[in-house]
Amino acid sequence: MTDTVVVIYSGGMDSFTLLHHARACGYRVHALSFNYGQRHVRELDCARDVCRDLGVPHKVIDIRAMAEVMSGSALTSDIDVPEGHYEEDSMKATVVPNRNMILLSLATGYAVTADASAVWFGAHGGDHAIYPDCRPEFIRKMDAVCRIANYEPVGIEAPFMAMDKGAILARGLELGLDYSQTWTCYNGREKACGRCGSCVERLEAFAANGVTDPLDYEVSA
Template structure:
């Protein structure tokens, strides 16, 4: 049952983590407004998955084109003409996938959206597995953004990252307990027909499925 008048905005990339966050908010009873961002990333495959899922769930979904900022946030393998590194997230090379200020930009826009629809919070999928590589997925960043977003408008908006202290293995376990179908998600940094299985995102995803004792429903090269 949805909580009467209780709305939240979910930043929804179409990947595993945000997919789990989206469904968690729904199962908590919130009226969910999903928003996805085209920030000039290498491919739009995740956004296609996001669109498909929100249509299936019949929830409001805005895909916002902010790709013009790509000219300002260069230097990442996800937005620039740089090869996507292969290997586990813990490798130094994975810092090449850091997009400058990405979460602050998306959270700011999502909070503005939350104010406009009178939502009480913005949910996003930061988790502990990202802490080593991505500064804007760390606890101190989320806490600081939460404090700012409570005073940035006449309406206070809370920033919530329900899996901030969980890794992808634990996130997947929670999603499986919610009976979620992860065939509806895309993780690979490359946007080809099949997932590459070699980039840090794929390796972390495959490890999560292995540790949970089940097979990933996605096809790999």
């Protein structure tokens, strides 16, 4: 086992917190981001800036060529992003087919190359209602597969699995993080919409912690 982990880093607040959490735990971090044709691709700009400032090795992998096998989601196709809370059935429109299995498989290959013992990603308790590939059973089975897929075992870990977004934010605030360095909104416009499931959950997390979100919103937060 090594003291290096690969963190799947989207540029959103969960993976931003996870990246810093891994560093605070003493791990050497390699950050890995993906361009899969998401309409909120501006999150990758946040990821690049943060990793540059921290001096963290960072790769952005362009997998837009796979768009035809990852279509049908409001995040990647010409479908309106639903508004409301994650637990509403309409949020299923934001599921990208097989996204996490694809990303974790690619990240596992990179982990072998980087001599990392594990891949970390930011799935959390608030994701369970809508996203099958963020649930504990999926993570357990991906972990089992990735430990035997190569000569070098690579673990799949979701350190925030038992936490909701409010608890993740609390950890980030404990670390003194600046969340203006993140992008969460599913729409890639100049300001965050404040209405999509991702924005709603983010705003709830800030309210639960009694702090103001530093991002600008199209609607009053």
